[in-house]
Amino acid sequence: MKQKPLFTNIESKHLDSLAIRDLGFHEETLMGMAALSVFHANEDLWKTAESIWILCGTGGNGGDGYALAHTLYQEGYKVKCFSTAPNKSEAGKFYESLVSKTLGSTGNLDEFYKEWEEAEEDSVLLVDALLGTGFQGELSEELKELIETINESDVFFYRLSLDTASGWNPYILGKEEKTNVFVYADSIEELGTRKWENVGFIYEKDSIIPRYYESIGFPIKTHLNEVTFSNRYYLEPDPESAIQSLKRKNKDHKYSAGSAIFYGGETGMEGAILLSEEAFSRLGGGISKIFSPSSQISSYVLKEDLSKMSKTSSFSDLTSDPFFTKTKTIVVGPGLTQYPQDLEGWTLPEGKKLILDAGAIPSFGTKLPKGNQILLTPHVGELNRMTGKTHGSIQSAYDTLIEFCPQNKVYVLLKSFVSLLVCPDGPSYIWESPNPKLATMGTGDLLSGILARYLSLELSIPESVQLALSFLDHSKQLEEPYPSAHQILKSLVELV
Incomplete structure (x- = not known):
């Protein structure tokens, strides 16, 4: 790094x-x-x-x-x-x-x-x-x-x-x-x-x-x-590695190219989980499946691409699906308005990595899942809700998270004009490259999908965060002053 x-x-x-x-x-x-x-x-x-x-x-x-x-x-x-x-x-x-x-x-x-x-x-x-x-x-x-x-x-x-x-x-x-x-x-x-x-x-x-x-x-x-x-560090942009890491190898098959599960998208908010999965698959992910509490999810998915998999499901039903045992990367939260009760105290199986975003960011006092490869991606408001404290600066957020992350054995990526990654085992990383192009609805869902793509390549959470943020930084070059999340994704896909 x-x-x-x-x-x-x-x-x-x-x-x-x-x-x-x-x-x-x-x-x-x-x-x-x-x-x-x-x-x-x-x-x-x-x-x-x-x-x-x-x-x-x-x-x-x-x-x-x-x-x-x-x-x-x-x-x-x-x-x-x-x-x-x-x-x-x-x-x-x-x-x-x-x-x-x-x-x-x-x-x-x-x-x-x-x-x-x-x-x-x-x-x-x-x-x-x-x-x-x-x-x-x-x-x-x-x-x-x-x-x-x-x-x-x-x-x-x-x-x-x-x-x-x-x-x-x-x-x-x-x-x-x-x-x-x-x-x-x-x-x-x-x-x-x-x-x-x-x-x-x-x-x-x-x-x-x-x-x-x-x-x-x-x-x-x-x-x-x-x-x-x-043990605090600046993360430096690495735009070239961010692109090269996503390119498939000749020997890749659908699982080695990266596999992931996406859970989210309540009725009326299916677009969020669809966007996360789309980012994953269009950036080279080999195979994925969307699970959602929405009864309409399959019709939306199949309308876009008949080759994709989807299922109306609760979170607990997701874990009994045969595909769950085959994949190592899980994204939960985009398009959810409340924390899934099945997640409270749930144990993440060894060898899997879990991203919690949006509606899967818990409120203060809610039990987090257990595991050693869990990444939460709150914005400042969600961080305040999660910790029960108000934060006016990156430094004050760090002071909270340096205790929160080891206690809960989780990684936290705070999304703000300056991004902060705090790890449970000591190091913390700052990303200070503000990107006004990302100040639009859906870019958080986009980031979740991009993070899942890098994590599916067996990269560590800090490495994946650095590469995902470096990759998103390419959107600064867009001529469109206020691009939509789909426009940003389209421009990023063209890079790989």
Whole structure:
């Protein structure tokens, strides 16, 4: 699997200590490397600015800002540096002193406001180096006022934050009693590590703000062997493998090409289970059968394709069907409005994999089936219903699922603008590739069928999730601005 490690604030601090204490890095060196990385990564951006202002805090993030100011000045850019107070770290003091010598001075906040009042509209590129990822306290009134000025002013045509947007705290999103005041960064430069707390950073509707990772020589690989690493990863898109995996081999027969059972589609909602099965079969699945509580299911299925199998059935009757013993992949839920009672406490036979979606996502207190290869695919509302908790961020959902998944021995794929896969045995994976094309009815049913297709190839659940999401990502290329689920499926079928 293509994946990159994600580090929490605490883990990033451990890395910092590891680099300095055990490997002998000087903190000034790390700050200098961070500044150079940010400078070179944004050379085209600097050229667009009449003036660059850097706001520096008192910690390591402020030190990075001073180091960047020094580099920009030496490279010929018009740069001004303002600080909330003198820097507290030795390395930060070094660069603060260096900037005072090279730029002539650094301004305080009173001077910042004075210059801001005189500046022209869209004339300043602002670099936010106020607060690092380690800041978790309450903002002072002074900082709140400063951040609100930054966000509301038309002087700043671009706001770039170092490491994180100052004040950003995903753990209080959705909690009405608290207000999260943070810099509305246009982009974030993550320094040394990819930051878990930045995942899902958003302030504009339907738009994740870009974050760029800059390597500065941190001992990431060394740290992965430490017990302090929390086992979180980015899933990287793998579009080519997603396509190649679906192609049938010459020696395949109908079962080795992939077999699956689909259960769902109550009366009036048969289309959901039909779409899931269609995705499976049209993407190369060898054999499948639809079971449904609807008495009309066979007429719908045979109308579309006389070669397909279907049966009106309860879930418990499904398990006694001869086809059940022959297939290893089962999808339950599309087109159901309530959780099948037969699923409560049911034991998934060894060697089979089960996907629970839509109506098969249980409510809080309902017993889940038992097994070691069960994947639930809720959206946020279904997750809230399933756990009895409200979640305003990916981080808060993770905190719930990291307990829920091991306790229930299930995998959970949370479907949102950022997708989160939490496994029962430790690792968790983030998919951060928003796709507005999928914001349409039926794409959840489509995903269930695609997941079933990859699982039928004897791939693990994490591998199947990565490939399914990578495959669906191809739909971004559709010219149709608001494609239907069937249009999306048709375009995907053409790829294989």
